[in-house]
Amino acid sequence: MSDITKSGVLLSIKKVDDERISKSPLILNSIKSFELKENKLNLDLSLSIPQTSVDDELKSKIEKVLKEDFPSLEKVNINILAKVTAHSDKRKEALLPGVKNTIAVASGKGGVGKSTVAVNLAVALAKDGANVGLIDADIYGPSIPIMLGVKEKPQIYQKDGKVVMQPIENYGIKMISIGFLVDDDAPVIWRGPMASGAVKQFMSDVNWGELDYLVFDMPPGTGDIQLTLVQTIPLTSAVIVTTPQEVSLIDARKALKMFNRVNVPVSGIVENMSYFIAPDTKKRYDIFGVGGGSKLAEELGVPFLGGIPLNPQIRIGGDNGVPIVFDMPDDEHAKIIMDIARKLASQINLNKNSSPDIEILLDEN
């Protein structure tokens, strides 16, 4: 059995024809435990893929390749540890050292469902096992506390001579809103500097702990305030929300340009209010047109993450402060959003530039 080595096993696993393997940077360190006893191999493998990607299909693909390469193997036990990879960005590391990825949810046009999408994506990522924080950075109309059913204000305390704000937790995510700091009646002209100041404070003074994803619900538009914000926040990716209609798509293009300007990779486009299925007749109505989001994604060369139909339950979930992905996980709309969150997680893992590329193939056996 001496022919079965850790590096040999690793080389073999690399041959598995599966995008989860090809997407994950495999180095010798990815094998967390390697135990060969008689003709049985016990393997703990760490892959930078979202938790939900781990399934029996992946394990049996790996097992098959290993058995082909090492015919003497009788039994292979594979345990896969999924982990969200950190995006390396010097500014993020300085400002948010415990946060692996920061995601802006933005749109050019207002009212397209940015906050609804941000809340549901954040809760969906948390349901899949990630540690998630959400910052409501919409200076014009902070709506996240309502959408998350949060009425209380965050607790503020002193620690080591420093003021610390405790994020509010609900539905498995940690949240802070600009509405907690900024006066609702402040004139819009004051809001730009306030927005940057408040967001800076959210990064330096909030006790986020370790987070896989910190999601920012951005104010609509692509003007100076928005540009200042995307320059203030060390963003590692952005999601653009649009409806299928032309006026929204035009503004989505502007949003993409804004992120390009500040070198933030756009991880995808989410089309919201894609269509409406009448509950009585089941007839589909393309209220805002059809296919605009996917066409735009193709045109701009960014991934299309999916389309969310117009649905009263999504609206009710927002108004009542119980996100649909939490409240009605079996509802088809909730499933669509879960699917978008998983695509986003894979896309973010793909975009990251943190993984060690150097392959260490020294054999430890």
Ligand SMILES: Nc1ncnc2c1ncn2[C@@H]1O[C@H](COP(=O)(O)OP(=O)(O)OP(=O)(O)O)[C@@H](O)[C@H]1O
């Ligand atoms: N897919 C959907 N189905 C039904 N209602 C929706 C859907 N998406 C959003 N809504 C509703 O549309 C309204 C606007 O959504 P939301 O507040 O999320 O948009 P926004 O882009 O964040 O707006 P703003 O630009 O003002 O911040 C809300 O009442 C919300 O509940």
Ligand SMILES: [Mg+2]
């Ligand atoms: Mg909003």
